[in-house]
Amino acid sequence: MENKIYYLASCDTCRKIIKSLPNSDRLTFHDIRQNPITEQELEEMYQLSGSYEALFSKKAQLYKSMDLKNKNLTEADFKKYLLEHYTFLSRPVFIIDDKIYIGNGQKNIIEVIKTLT
Numbered sequence: 001m002e003n004k005i006y007y008l009a010s011c012d013t014c015r016k017i018i019k020s021l022p023n024s025d026r027l028t029f030h031d032i033r034q035n036p037i038t039e040q041e042l043e044e045m046y047q048l049s050g051s052y053e054a055l056f057s058k059k060a061q062l063y064k065s066m067d068l069k070n071k072n073l074t075e076a077d078f079k080k081y082l083l084e085h086y087t088f089l090s091r092p093v094f095i096i097d098d099k100i101y102i103g104n105g106q107k108n109i110i111e112v113i114k115t116l117t
Contacts, residue, residue: 004028006037006045007092013104014092020109023116027094032086042082045093048100052078055102057090 007014009031018024030037037045045055056078062085063069071077081088094101094112101112 002028003094003096004030005092005094006030006032006041006089008033008086011091017092017104017109020113021116022113026116027096032089032091036086037083037089039083042079045095045100046079048095048098049102051075052082055082055090055093056088057103059090060087062087 003026005018005027007018007029009015010033018029021027030041042052042055046052049055052075053073057063058069068081073081078088090103092104096112096115099115101108101115
């Protein structure tokens with residue numbers, strides 16, 4: 001399995017994180033707006049994370065505007081929304097050496113940098 005980063009090129013946070021990465025040439029870059037994630041890619045992330053909810057961003061504007069926080073979402077719902085719109089993916093998502101790192105939390109990014117070093 002190749003080492004990958006799923007990100008949004010227009011996202012300032014993603015760009016800042018990418019700039020801070022050592023050996024980023026070891027990663028395949030996948031802009032989720034230009035190239036939406038496939039069901040197969042989502043399945044791969046699911047296998048590594050164990051949950052669609054873990055991949056889902058509750059900070060997304062659409063989450064608020066669709067009033068999803070007041071709905072009882074199931075894993076099937078999270079999967080459906082992740083495949084419907086790129087904004088629902090908690091980004092960036094790194095897959096490095098068969099391990100997944102989800103989101104832009106400081107602890108997570110430190111782990112990614114350590115792994116790439």
